[in-house]
Amino acid sequence: MNEAKSEDIPVFAVPRWVVVMIVLVALAFWSWLDAVSERDILIRQRVAEGASISNPHRTAIGIACTEKALRAGTPKDELGLAAPAEYHGEYVKSVALEVESETKARVIIAYRAISTVIREGDTVVYSATCPFGGGVTWEIGGTVPKKYRPKQ
Numbered sequence: 001m002n003e004a005k006s007e008d009i010p011v012f013a014v015p016r017w018v019v020v021m022i023v024l025v026a027l028a029f030w031s032w033l034d035a036v037s038e039r040d041i042l043i044r045q046r047v048a049e050g051a052s053i054s055n056p057h058r059t060a061i062g063i064a065c066t067e068k069a070l071r072a073g074t075p076k077d078e079l080g081l082a083a084p085a086e087y088h089g090e091y092v093k094s095v096a097l098e099v100e101s102e103t104k105a106r107v108i109i110a111y112r113a114i115s116t117v118i119r120e121g122d123t124v125v126y127s128a129t130c131p132f133g134g135g136v137t138w139e140i141g142g143t144v145p146k147k148y149r150p151k152q
Contacts, residue, residue: 043117043148046091050109050124051150053087054095056080057107058126058138061097064105065130074099093121103130109142117145124149 060079064070076082076097087095093110100106107126111118123142130136140149 039115040147043115046114047111047118047124047144047148048150049089050092050095050111053089053092054107054109054126056087057095057097058128061099061105061107061128061130062136065103065128065136066134068102070099070102070105070130072099072101074105103132104128105130111144118148 060081061070064074064079076084079097081097084094084096091112091114093112096108096110098106098108105128107128109124109126111120111122111124113120122144124140124144125142127139127141128136129139140151142149
């Protein structure tokens with residue numbers, strides 16, 4: 001039985017500069033991942049401004065649904081809302097309301113450009129459905145990429 005001695009095992013010497021390069025590449029990759037995730041968080045926060053600014057619209061639709069006062073073309077002033085351009089912010093260009101029928105309405109949030117991801121005029125659209133039994137269900141769509149849209 002041959003037993004290998006430590007002198008018999010070939011040792012590969014890795015130059016120190018190779019180890020340093022591997023460490024630097026790993027650090028650069030981790031930094032890049034961190035920067036991308038921070039950018040995504042920042043964009044989500046800026047898009048969330050629209051959810052806050054559009055809250056009066058969504059509340060007005062909820063009340064109108066509950067009171068069964070929603071009808072096609074319901075004017076915004078009848079729901080206690082101002083003109084779309086009155087609802088704006090640093091990243092939100094305007095918030096508009098479209099009432100399609102007694103059971104369907106939409107709140108459309110138009111954004112200013114945010115980074116290179118959200119272009120001027122991109123939208124988040126809250127689509128409301130008012131079941132005849134009362135209450136409201138919301139679906140969120142629009143041209144803002146899905147990963148940056150509010151959850152509800």
